[in-house]
Amino acid sequence: MSAPLVEAVIDLAALDANLAHLQHAVAPAELMVVVKADAYGHGRVPVARQAVTSGIRSIGALDLDTALELRASGIGAEVSVLAWLYPPGQDFTEAIAAGIDLAVSSLGELQAIEDAARRLDGTAGFAAPRLHLKLDTGLHRNGATAAEWPALVAAAVAAEGAGLVRTHAVWSHIAEASDDEDTLALERLLAGVEVARGLGATVAVRHLAASSAGLRREDVRLDLVRMGGHCWGIPSFDGVTPADIGLTPVMTLRARLIGTRPGPDGTTLGFVSAGYGDGVPRNTAGTCTVAIRGAQHPVLAVERDHLVIALASAARVGEVAVLFGTGAEGEQTVRQWGDLSGTLGDEITTRIAARVPRRYVAAQ
Numbered sequence: 001m002s003a004p005l006v007e008a009v010i011d012l013a014a015l016d017a018n019l020a021h022l023q024h025a026v027a028p029a030e031l032m033v034v035v036k037a038d039a040y041g042h043g044r045v046p047v048a049r050q051a052v053t054s055g056i057r058s059i060g061a062l063d064l065d066t067a068l069e070l071r072a073s074g075i076g077a078e079v080s081v082l083a084w085l086y087p088p089g090q091d092f093t094e095a096i097a098a099g100i101d102l103a104v105s106s107l108g109e110l111q112a113i114e115d116a117a118r119r120l121d122g123t124a125g126f127a128a129p130r131l132h133l134k135l136d137t138g139l140h141r142n143g144a145t146a147a148e149w150p151a152l153v154a155a156a157v158a159a160e161g162a163g164l165v166r167t168h169a170v171w172s173h174i175a176e177a178s179d180d181e182d183t184l185a186l187e188r189l190l191a192g193v194e195v196a197r198g199l200g201a202t203v204a205v206r207h208l209a210a211s212s213a214g215l216r217r218e219d220v221r222l223d224l225v226r227m228g229g230h231c232w233g234i235p236s237f238d239g240v241t242p243a244d245i246g247l248t249p250v251m252t253l254r255a256r257l258i259g260t261r262p263g264p265d266g267t268t269l270g271f272v273s274a275g276y277g278d279g280v281p282r283n284t285a286g287t288c289t290v291a292i293r294g295a296q297h298p299v300l301a302v303e304r305d306h307l308v309i310a311l312a313s314a315a316r317v318g319e320v321a322v323l324f325g326t327g328a329e330g331e332q333t334v335r336q337w338g339d340l341s342g343t344l345g346d347e348i349t350t351r352i353a354a355r356v357p358r359r360y361v362a363a364q
């Protein structure tokens, strides 16, 4: 097999090390690995499998299709898989049969879950689904309002009494943009937990924080922290490298130098086999570099299938050009690429095109 023109190398050993580090950092809270958006471009199934091997017992899927795919890939009942965003009219039958943990933001969603549970009740192997009741604590991105909360909890407790659901968790999502807002969200969540317990709900797990607040603030970790970005070694803090916070970037994007030609004023231009069709942001032109044999070369232009670079030192056609990675080969990290090109590292990995093969390097 010949070497591909462009590939995203996914280092599962780095993922394993990041997860160990993050689990330790948030303990005694549990770490949930959020694999939405194809694990931000890293590949949801291989990433989730590695997470389970690394000891993770909670996975966040976002949608039910992803959650069901993870179960079908062999992730068993010892691992909780949470879905929280549904299209209107969602049928929960398959999800309940597959033992997916279900977030509930409204009476309508609860009703649909009860309807599906009632249909399955009495069939072999029926287990009432575990609910994560969601309270809106200021982000206004689904979740029951404080006014709706008591009725939602009471309805869930009643459905539990009928054997259709199990109350299990109370949660919310925070902006992680300002400490004051996050503190207010925490207070609102804890008040919601008190209300829920007062109404007879079981609240075994309380969760609120994602990558940023989860690493930075002990008080918002509660029982579980949901992380995406930090698992892939992309810092969500300004001005820190992955190594500064004990992380290693998991994705390295590699291509090839496919040609050179003389440029203006005695310079040499190089052509690299990755372009915006592969998900390389066009804003990297004039802002970012790629590394060839340890030296950085400025990106001058991003075409659909290739990049134009200014060769800063001699390089031979066929050599590997590292677009972003850990820095071990002199390249920039995806967080640096994001900063320099005016986006987020998360956005860059998430948008690496499906046509770019992912090559998984196994953890030892």
Ligand SMILES: *Cc1c(COP(=O)(O)O)cnc(C)c1O
Pocket (backbone or CB within 6 Å): 034, 036, 173, 209, 210, 211, 212, 226, 227, 228, 229, 230, 236
């Ligand atoms: C995406 C998402 C996360 C993870 O966010 P990161 O900032 O990448 O850690 C956590 N919780 C919810 C509800 C999300 O949608």
